[in-house]
Amino acid sequence: MIRILLADDEHLIxxxxxxxxSLEDDLDVVAQAATGAEALATARAVRPDxxxxxxxxxxxxGVAVAQALxxxxxxxxxxxVTSHGRPGHLKRALxxxxxxxxxxxxxxxxxxxxxxxxHTGGRYVDPALAAEAISAGDSPLTxxxxxxxxxxxxxxxxxxIARRASLSPGTVRNYLSSAVGKTGASNRxxxxxxxxxxxxx
Amino acid sequence: MIRILLADDEHLIxxxxxxxxSLEDDLDVVAQAATGAEALATARAVRPDxxxxxxxxxxxxGVAVAQALxxxxxxxxxxxVTSHGRPGHLKRALxxxxxxxxxxxxxxxxxxxxxxxxHTGGRYVDPALAAEAISAGDSPLTxxxxxxxxxxxxxxxxxxIARRASLSPGTVRNYLSSAVGKTGASNRxxxxxxxxxxxxx
DNA sequence: GCACCCCCATGACATCTGTCATGGAGAACT
DNA sequence: AGTTCTCCATGACAGATGTCATGGGGGTGC
Numbered sequence: 001m002i003r004i005l006l007a008d009d010e011h012l013i014x015x016x017x018x019x020x021x022s023l024e025d026d027l028d029v030v031a032q033a034a035t036g037a038e039a040l041a042t043a044r045a046v047r048p049d050x051x052x053x054x055x056x057x058x059x060x061x062g063v064a065v066a067q068a069l070x071x072x073x074x075x076x077x078x079x080x081v082t083s084h085g086r087p088g089h090l091k092r093a094l095x096x097x098x099x100x101x102x103x104x105x106x107x108x109x110x111x112x113x114x115x116x117x118x119h120t121g122g123r124y125v126d127p128a129l130a131a132e133a134i135s136a137g138d139s140p141l142t143x144x145x146x147x148x149x150x151x152x153x154x155x156x157x158x159x160x161i162a163r164r165a166s167l168s169p170g171t172v173r174n175y176l177s178s179a180v181g182k183t184g185a186s187n188r189x190x191x192x193x194x195x196x197x198x199x200x201x
Numbered sequence: 202m203i204r205i206l207l208a209d210d211e212h213l214i215x216x217x218x219x220x221x222x223s224l225e226d227d228l229d230v231v232a233q234a235a236t237g238a239e240a241l242a243t244a245r246a247v248r249p250d251x252x253x254x255x256x257x258x259x260x261x262x263g264v265a266v267a268q269a270l271x272x273x274x275x276x277x278x279x280x281x282v283t284s285h286g287r288p289g290h291l292k293r294a295l296x297x298x299x300x301x302x303x304x305x306x307x308x309x310x311x312x313x314x315x316x317x318x319x320h321t322g323g324r325y326v327d328p329a330l331a332a333e334a335i336s337a338g339d340s341p342l343t344x345x346x347x348x349x350x351x352x353x354x355x356x357x358x359x360x361x362i363a364r365r366a367s368l369s370p371g372t373v374r375n376y377l378s379s380a381v382g383k384t385g386a387s388n389r390x391x392x393x394x395x396x397x398x399x400x401x402x
Numbered sequence: 403g404c405a406c407c408c409c410c411a412t413g414a415c416a417t418c419t420g421t422c423a424t425g426g427a428g429a430a431c432t
Numbered sequence: 433a434g435t436t437c438t439c440c441a442t443g444a445c446a447g448a449t450g451t452c453a454t455g456g457g458g459g460t461g462c
Contacts, residue, residue: 010305012312016217104211155390171440177420189356189390372410378450
């Protein structure tokens with residue numbers, strides 16, 4: 001019997017997934033959590049075999065939870081399910097030791113199968129998401145460029161970005177300019193959106 | 202027996218919701234759809250009593266489907282479930298004749314209850330979302346300002362917005378400036394983000 | 403009719419941004 | 433030791449943007 005921890009902030013979905021997984025004879029949902037912190041605390045208490053974690057949650061996101069889980073409970077396989085699969089998430093997740101990565105568009109059969117795969121030490125990444133991640137390529141941005149672009153995402157003016165990044169406004173403009181060139185965008189906002197879509201920031 | 206049409210692009214969630222709803226004796230999920238267009242086509246064929254529709258779907262969004270459904274099948278109650286409830290959506294949905302509006306964070310009990318409420322002609326809006334919508338207030342933007350701001354959302358330069366809106370660049374800048382003033386933002390990108398958060402665009 | 407709004411436009415001005423040239427400090431590699 | 437890269441910074445300039453004044457056309461309400 002595979003003991004599963006389910007973490008998702010959407011009650012409806014979490015309950016529903018639990019119902020589906022429990023239909024399988026060899027799967028048992030032993031705990032549920034609605035936030036990242038709750039998921040961690042619960043995992044420490046029940047020590048599940050597999051943790052199925054939603055990517056976006058109120059406090060810690062799925063990747064952060066996976067990271068902590070990998071350090072504390074190495075015997076627990078971690079997999080992530082998500083609604084909006086952006087390429088960068090997949091990369092970060094794999095780096096955090098996640099062994100399964102699925103969009104919520106898959107059927108419950110696939111979900112159950114992947115739970116089993118992860119439990120036996122295997123890996124599974126949704127083919128479509130993998131293809132996207134590959135086509136997105138590696139980030140051409142330097143770390144600072146990425147930092148600055150991330151701050152630019154919210155539409156802040158240069159001066160504020162400079163303050164927040166502890167840089168001079170001139171330097172910020174240089175990085176932004178460079179990032180705009182690398183992304184082929186026509187201004188920093190477009191560049192920021194592009195980089196976000198690619199998962200670079 | 203209440204006959205339900207379920208539309209959601211996420212297989213996992215749709216299947217799971219179907220499973221949950223089917224546990225209720227008086228509810229019967231008679232059809233499912235993965236896109237807005239499919240939902241409409243299916244609704245025409247099976248004529249359900251209640252349509253439970255996800256807000257964000259690949260083609261038509263939930264509100265568009267609800268609108269069409271209200272016109273074609275007035276006897277069919279429409280309700281919307283959503284992951285990210287932005288205030289504007291709720292307003293648009295109610296205007297489109299939707300009688301139930303829920304976040305996916307509710308429990309399955311509530312979902313079932315609301316399905317019954319909608320079926321008997323009642324209305325139900327999640328209290329938290331309603332409060333948000335009220336606190337967001339009405340849009341202070343004129344229709345054109347909203348149009349222009351929406352185009353600005355993607356970070357396009359003024360000239361492109363002008364082309365897309367068939368306005369002169371000067372006029373676009375005036376609207377943008379006015380919108381920036383009304384939102385209290387320090388530039389149009391911030392204004393656009395703000396307006397989007399409030400559901401004004 | 404008149405006041406009041408929204409729509410659309412133009413011109414002028416100050417400021418903000420994007421781009422480029424330049425340069426120094428420090429790390430990594432040959 | 434030299435090359436090359438990133439990181440940080442400054443200055444200068446063109447072009448984009450934000451702001452304001454101004455004005456005509458059209459609709460609504462009193």
